[in-house]
Amino acid sequence: MRLLLVGRTAWKAGPVFEVFRRLPPAVQAAVAFTGRVSEADLADLYAAALATVYVPFFEGFGLPVVEAQASGCPVLTANVSSLPEAAGGPAAAVLCDPHQPAAIAEGLRRLAHDELLRARLRTAGLANAAGFTWERTAQVLWQAxxxxxxSGQPVLSDAQ
Structure with missing residues (x-):
């Protein structure tokens, strides 16, 4: 297996690269930093991946999770912020505490070794991602x- 770290380099990523440089050469060879990729390439990477691992401490929505699921890719994500809801809960993704490296490692182990789990998450993830449409977004916004x-309350006050 190879670990692909996809996306731009975050502004506080220095420690990640410091640890990477200290890893044995055989481990370094199994890791690739892709940088930014096109949307088409990203969809291909999701579709080809054993799993997508996205475990931030905070997330506004969770678009990478839904994108991965829409590509049929099983997901391991954080159990905080909006991510459990965006991922469809534990029925559609493996959830873990992003503050607990052992929990992340256990989630990775499960995904790597449990083909039935990956198949179940693929199916549930596709169903979850199908619920995120522009039409549904417009309906929810209109209802709000x-x-x-x-309610009779101003939607925006003069101060806003």
Whole structure:
């Protein structure tokens, strides 16, 4: 197996590269930093991956999780912030505490060795991702606007 770290280098990534430089050459050879990739290449990487691992401490929505699931890729993600909901919960993704490296490692071990788990997550992930459409987004937004208007409270105050 190879570990691909996809995306731009984050502004606090220095310690990651310091640890990487101290790894044995055989381990370094199994890791690749791709940098940014095109959307088409990203979809191909998701589709070809054994799993997508995305375990941030905080996330606003979880688009990488839904993108991976839409490509049929099993997901390991954090059990914090919006990620459990975006991922479809434990039925559609392996969830772990991002503050616990042992929990991340256990999730990776499960995904690497359990073909039935990966197949179940593929199916559940595709179903979860199918629920995220622009039409549904517009409907939910419209419902929120209607509720706000019915409440009699101003949607935006003069201070905003």
């Amino acid at each position: 606007v209607q509720l706000a208007m019915q």
